Each structure stands twice: as structure tokens, then as C-alpha cells.
Amino acid sequence: METSKKYLVGIYDDEDVLLKAVKKVRSSGVKIHECYTPFPIHGLDVALGHKRSRLPIAAFMFGLTGTTCAVLMISLMMGYDWPMIIGGKPFVPIPDLVPVSFELTVLFAALGMVATFLITNNLWPGKRPLMFDSRSTDNKFVMAVDLSKNKLAADEITSILKNFGATEVNTKQVEIK
Amino acid sequence: MSHVVSPVRQPLIIGNKTYADITDDVCKQVEGKPTKTWMICFTIAVLTLAYGSYCLFYTWWEGIGVWGLNKTIGWAWDITNFVWWVGIGHAGTLISAILLLFRQKWRTSINRAAEAMTIFAVLCAASFILAHMGRPWLAHWALPLPNTYGSLWVNFNSPLVWDVFAISTYLTVSLVFWYLGMIPDLATIRDRAQNKVSKFAYGALSFGWNGSAKTWARYESVSLILAGLSTPLVLSVHTIVSFDFATSVIPGWHTTIFPPYFVAGAIFSGFAMVLTLMLITREVFNLKEYITINHVESMNKIIILTGSIVGVAYITEFFVAWYSGVPYESYAFVNRATGPYWWAYWSMMTCNVISPQLLWIRKIRTSVVATFILSIIVNIGMWFERFVIIATSLHRDYLPSSWAMFYPTMYDIGDYIFSFGLFFTLFLLFAKFLPVINMAEVKAILKSSSAPKVVEKKGAGVVSDRQTKPAFNKDADNI
Numbered sequence: 001m002e003t004s005k006k007y008l009v010g011i012y013d014d015e016d017v018l019l020k021a022v023k024k025v026r027s028s029g030v031k032i033h034e035c036y037t038p039f040p041i042h043g044l045d046v047a048l049g050h051k052r053s054r055l056p057i058a059a060f061m062f063g064l065t066g067t068t069c070a071v072l073m074i075s076l077m078m079g080y081d082w083p084m085i086i087g088g089k090p091f092v093p094i095p096d097l098v099p100v101s102f103e104l105t106v107l108f109a110a111l112g113m114v115a116t117f118l119i120t121n122n123l124w125p126g127k128r129p130l131m132f133d134s135r136s137t138d139n140k141f142v143m144a145v146d147l148s149k150n151k152l153a154a155d156e157i158t159s160i161l162k163n164f165g166a167t168e169v170n171t172k173q174v175e176i177k
Numbered sequence: 178m179s180h181v182v183s184p185v186r187q188p189l190i191i192g193n194k195t196y197a198d199i200t201d202d203v204c205k206q207v208e209g210k211p212t213k214t215w216m217i218c219f220t221i222a223v224l225t226l227a228y229g230s231y232c233l234f235y236t237w238w239e240g241i242g243v244w245g246l247n248k249t250i251g252w253a254w255d256i257t258n259f260v261w262w263v264g265i266g267h268a269g270t271l272i273s274a275i276l277l278l279f280r281q282k283w284r285t286s287i288n289r290a291a292e293a294m295t296i297f298a299v300l301c302a303a304s305f306i307l308a309h310m311g312r313p314w315l316a317h318w319a320l321p322l323p324n325t326y327g328s329l330w331v332n333f334n335s336p337l338v339w340d341v342f343a344i345s346t347y348l349t350v351s352l353v354f355w356y357l358g359m360i361p362d363l364a365t366i367r368d369r370a371q372n373k374v375s376k377f378a379y380g381a382l383s384f385g386w387n388g389s390a391k392t393w394a395r396y397e398s399v400s401l402i403l404a405g406l407s408t409p410l411v412l413s414v415h416t417i418v419s420f421d422f423a424t425s426v427i428p429g430w431h432t433t434i435f436p437p438y439f440v441a442g443a444i445f446s447g448f449a450m451v452l453t454l455m456l457i458t459r460e461v462f463n464l465k466e467y468i469t470i471n472h473v474e475s476m477n478k479i480i481i482l483t484g485s486i487v488g489v490a491y492i493t494e495f496f497v498a499w500y501s502g503v504p505y506e507s508y509a510f511v512n513r514a515t516g517p518y519w520w521a522y523w524s525m526m527t528c529n530v531i532s533p534q535l536l537w538i539r540k541i542r543t544s545v546v547a548t549f550i551l552s553i554i555v556n557i558g559m560w561f562e563r564f565v566i567i568a569t570s571l572h573r574d575y576l577p578s579s580w581a582m583f584y585p586t587m588y589d590i591g592d593y594i595f596s597f598g599l600f601f602t603l604f605l606l607f608a609k610f611l612p613v614i615n616m617a618e619v620k621a622i623l624k625s626s627s628a629p630k631v632v633e634k635k636g637a638g639v640v641s642d643r644q645t646k647p648a649f650n651k652d653a654d655n656i
Contacts (some may be wrong), residue, residue: 002430003468010584011624015624019611023366031295031455034389034390034391035389035390036387036388036389036390037388037390038196038200038365038388038617039361039393039618039620040393040394040396040397040617040621041390041393044390044394045390045391045393045394047543048390050390050391050394051317051392053395053398055395055399055402056398056402059402059406061592063406068270068603073193073321074333077220077330077333078330078333078334081326081328081330082329082330084332084334084387093334096333096334097333098310099336099342099343099413099417099420100333100338100339100342101411102338102344102409102413103342103343103413103544104342104346106346106350106407106409106410106413107346107349107350109402109406110349110350110354110407111349111350112405113402113403114357114399114403117357117395117396117399118384119394120395121391121395121490122385122581123360123384123385124379124384124385125382125384126381126385127384128380128385129364129367129383129385129386130385130387131368131387132179132387134368135368136387136388137361137364137365137367137368137387138197138200138201138365138368138369139195139196139197154624157516159594169476
């Protein structure tokens with residue numbers, strides 16, 4: 001079922017203006033859908049009220065999985081499945097486990113974390129992006145307000161956005177699948 | 178756009194850029210037709226690759242008997258080239274990861290091209306692993322895969338197996354790091370694309386990126402952790418490559434100094450190659466306002482540091498060989514300096530120890546021509562370093578009757594040429610079809626680290642939007 005939603009899109013020329021505007025717009029009782037910027041702006045996620053990312057925890061867990069897999073794999077292969085009996089050396093020499101275990105820890109952590117990042121952000125090859133204004137990947141800073149989630153009228157929100165520095169405010173109809 | 182300008186540091190981006198200027202400047206070569214210079218360079222690179230491919234194919238077809246190896250020198254150019262390329266591949270991730278962790282903003286203009294260089298250099302290194310296997314179609318035997326001969330696994334005690342894991346992990350993580358960093362810029366190109374093919378290609382490649390604040394916050398978190406993971410990875414890879422030698426019992430190889438010495442050498446040669454490429458790129462694509470003399474000087478300072486570390490390592494090796502009291506060890510080093518390969522040893526010393534010291538002179542380290550020449554000299558020197566370590570240690574073994582010399586055949590040389598062809602073909606394709614400068618990161622530092630935007634005021638002519646003009650700005654404008 002396809003429905004469409006109406007958004008108000010405020011365009012800003014400067015990231016500092018946007019950052020201040022986000023705080024003021026929120027305090028005026030307007031719920032912001034999301035902001036779109038050409039580069040990361042520090043503090044914007046906090047201003048928008050986003051929670052802190054838990055990706056570091058994911059990376060740690062994936063890394064731990066990598067270490068465990070590596071140590072188990074090498075121990076099983078070298079010590080159990082095909083023990084190499086050379087000069088009375090131990091079947092599973094701990095120092096020799098280190099390089100491969102380290103590499104697999106990094107590999108699992110990096111790939112696992114990036115995969116988690118792509119999945120949580122719903123990014124995949126060929127995905128059609130939800131763009132409110134194509135200039136947001138170039139030089140403009142965009143604030144999108146979902147009209148269905150706000151009690152204020154479109155005109156009121158428009159004037160609030162303009163009061164806090166938006167150079168233009170457009171309406172955008174977005175198809176939600 | 179207001180500027181916050183440091184009173185002590187030179188601006189990193191000059192030319193009074195705006196965000197839109199950065200997008201235009203970087204996208205220009207991606208969107209436009211290939212230039213004549215690019216076409217000429219690409220043709221030469223492809224021809225080199227074609228000749229090299231023939232030599233590599235012949236090596237695979239006939240076996241490595243076509244090389245100039247003998248029973249005494251069982252490793253020569255193949256391992257020399259392998260270690261050299263892996264070393265070159267270290268600066269990219271180093272620039273991206275370690276300089277990111279140290280908050281060095283000057284990395285932003287050069288990190289993308291350096292990361293690309295890493296990936297292509299590691300591919301070249303991998304080609305030598307495959308080549309010296311002799312039977313490259315059995316390359317998968319180096320992986321711990323179940324096989325039809327029973328429970329036979331790779332030997333995890335062998336540094337060559339560690340190499341397989343180290344290099345493949347390094348390649349994979351570097352590739353992921355590079356690509357992830359490129360997604361926001363690919364989205365920028367997608368949103369500017371005019372024709373259908375570009376729209377489709379960059380649309381597919383940009384993963385539906387729209388630059389939402391939530392995605393950016395997570396993206397930054399991922400970048401930082403990837404940098405944290407890559408930093409020890411960079412150090413581990415060359416350490417493990419050095420274990421190929423250090424865990425053996427050959428005089429001249431069996432030394433504990435090898436891991437840090439190899440890592441320093443890798444950074445040294447990697448930065449030299451980044452400089453060689455970046456100086457050409459800034460010239461050909463007219464990116465002098467993004468890759469400034471400031472950047473060149475910063476990289477040169479790293480070259481002085483790592484070059485000096487390498488010099489100290491050479492002297493330490495000599496000292497320890499003498500101090501150990503082992504006659505074989507002492508002989509190996511005296512033979513390096515005065516034996517039949519003296520020319521290789523002294524080429525290495527001249528290129529790696531003496532010539533980078535010229536960079537202490539400010540005029541030289543801020544000169545594009547001098548830097549370009551020195552960067553090539555350093556790369557030649559680092560190739561000789563690996564050749565000296567490998568060939569001179571092998572050519573005199575414990576049995577004088579087996580003493581021998583190594584003479585490269587056309588296939589040794591051809592396989593080396595192959596790697597150059599591959600490297601430059603890939604780099605030129607990258608420079609044409611992908612953004613060579615990380616637009617998003619450069620935009621992020623524009624306010625704090627660039628020359629101020631010039632704004633037009635009615636009746637007042639052109640004035641800067643900054644109130645006071647620091648003293649350095651005069652120099653910056655002249656660069």
C-alpha cells in the first residue's frame with residue numbers, strides 16, 4: 001500500500017544557522033523529522049535528540065567473535081585434527097596463534113560493524129534515496145518537518161523556519177512504501 | 178559563511194572556497210570528458226600493463242624457472258617487489274587512520290587518493306605472491322580449506338600463512354574503509370549527474386545515501402572505530418611481512434629489529450609514493466588550492482622522521498651484528514657494504530639516509546620540483562633496501578661452493594613492469610571516475626582551516642568577511 005506524506009523542507013545556507021535553528025524550532029514545539037547535510041555537523045544529532053550510536057558495542061562483539069573463531073579454528077586444526085609432531089614442540093603453540101587471531105579479530109570487527117551500519121541505516125547498492133532537496137549533498141543544509149506529526153499549521157511552521165534562518169521553505173510530497 | 182581562523186596555522190584550503198566551489202572543483206574531472214593528458218597517460222599505462230601481462234602469463238605458463246633465480250638465491254625480485262609494494266600500500270591507511278585519530282586536518286585533502294593508492298599497491302603486491310607460487314591456480318591452498326586429501330591443514334606456525342591472513346585482511350579492511358568514505362561523495366555526484374548512465378551508475382554505487390543527521394552520526398562513529406582498528410592493522414601487516422625473514426635463521430634476516438624497521442620503511446616509502454602521485458594529480462587536475470604546499474611540507478616532515486628512523490635502523494643492524502660476536506652475522510653486514518652488491522647497498526644508503534636529510538632545509542621541503550625528485554629517489558632507495566636484505570643475505574651461504582650472484586631475466590623485469598602497469602591503470606581510472614578529494618571532509622574543515630570567503634559588499638569593492646587578517650595570509654595567497 002502506498003501512501004504519501006507531506007513535508008515542509010527548510011533550506012539553510014550555513015551549518016551554524018541550522019544547528020541553532022534546530023534547537024529553537026524544537027523549543028517552539030515543532031517536531032523535526034530529520035536534517036540532511038553535505039557533511040557531518042558535530043552536535044546536530046544531539047540537538048535533534050537522536051540517541052548515541054551503539055555501533056562501538058557491535059564492533060567489540062564482532063571482534064570478540066573473530067578472536068574466538070580464530071583460536072578455536074587453529075587449535076582444532078593444529079592440535080586435534082592434524083597434530084604436527086615436530087621436535088617435541090607443543091601442538092598448539094600460543095605465540096603462533098597471535099598473528100592470525102589478531103587479523104581475524106580485526107576482520108570480523110570491521111566487516112561486522114560496517115554491515116551493521118549499512119543494515120541499520122537501510123543502505124544497499126542501488127537503493128533509491130529519499131531526498132528532500134538534491135542540494136543537500138552539495139552546499140545546502142536541509143531541515144524536514146513532517147506535517148502529519150505536527151499540530152501546528154503549515155503556514156505557522158513555515159514562518160517559524162524562516163524566522164530561524166531558513167532561506168527558503170518548500171513543500172514536498174513523499175511516497176511512503 | 179563565517180570563518181573561525183587560527184592565528185597561528187596556515188589555511189589548509191586556499192582560494193577562498195565555498196562549499197559549492199569544492200563540489201564543482203572535485204566533480205569537474207568526473208563529469209567532464211577525459212583530458213588529453215589523461216588519455217596519453219592512460220594509453221601508456223595500458224600498454225605497460227599489456228607487456229607486463231604477457232611476461233606474467235609466460236611466468237605462469239612456464240613456471241618460475243624463467244626467472245634468474247638459482248639454488249642459492251631462491252628469492253629475489255619477486256619478494257623484493259612484494260615487500261616494496263606492500264610498504265607503499267601503508268601510507269594510505271596510515272593517513273586515513275592514524276592521522277584521523279590524531280585529529281590532523283591536513284589529511285582530508287589527500288586521504289582519498291592515498292587510500293586508493295593503498296588498495297592498488299596491495300593488489301600489485303598480491304600479484305607477486307601469486308607469481309612466486311609457481312602454480313597460481315592452487316593459490317587457495319594457502320587458505321585453511323578442507324581438501325580431498327584428508328585432514329591436512331595449512332601450517333599456522335608458518336609466517337607465510339600469517340602473511341596470507343595479514344595481507345587479505347589488510348586489503349579487505351582498506352577497501353571497506355575507502356569505499357565507505359566515498360559513499361557520501363558518490364551521492365553528491367549522483368545528485369549532479371546529467372546523463373542516464375551516470376545517474377544509474379553513481380545511484381547504484383552511492384547506496385541510497387541522503388546525508389541524514391542520524392546516518393552522519395553513525396558514519397562518524399564507524400569511521401573512528403575503523404581508524405582505531407586499522408591503526409594496529411597497518412603496523413601488524415608489515416611486522417608480519419618482516420617475520421618472513423626474522424623467523425628464519427639466515428644471517429642478516431634473523432633480527433628482532435625487523436618489525437619496527439620494516440614498519441618505518443613502509444611508512445617512508447608509502448609517503449614518498451603518495452607525494453609522487455599527489456604532486457602529479459594536483460598538477461593534472463588543477464587541485465593546487467586543495468593540495469597546498471602546506472600539505473607537501475607536512476608529508477615531507479613525516480618523510481624526514483621515518484627516513485631518519487630507517488637510517489638509525491641500518492646503523493643499529495650493523496652495530497648489533499658486530500656486538501653479537503657471531504662471525505656469520507658480522508660477515509653478512511660487512512659483505513653488504515663491501516661485497517659484490519656494494520653498489521646496491523650504497524644506493525640504498527644514499528637514497529634512504531642521505532637524500533631525505535635535505536628536507537630539513539625549508540626551501541627544499543616546500544619546493545614541488547625538489548619534493549617530486551626526492552620522492553622518486555626515496556622509492557628507488559626503498560626498493561634497493563628490500564633487494565639488499567633479500568639478495569645479499571642469500572648470495573653468500575654457509576657453503577662457499579654454493580656462493581652465487583643473481584641476474585634478472587626479462588621476465589623478472591617484465592613482472593615488475595606488470596605491477597607498474599596495473600598500478601597506474603587502476604589509479605588513472607580511479608582519478609577519472611571517482612572523486613580524488615574527499616569533498617565531505619574538506620567541506621567539514623572549510624570553516625576552521627581555510628582561507629576566508631571573500632564577499633562582495635555594495636560600493637566597498639571586494640572585502641574579506643574576516644575582521645582581522647593574520648600575518649600568514651600573505652604567504653598563503655602567494656602559494
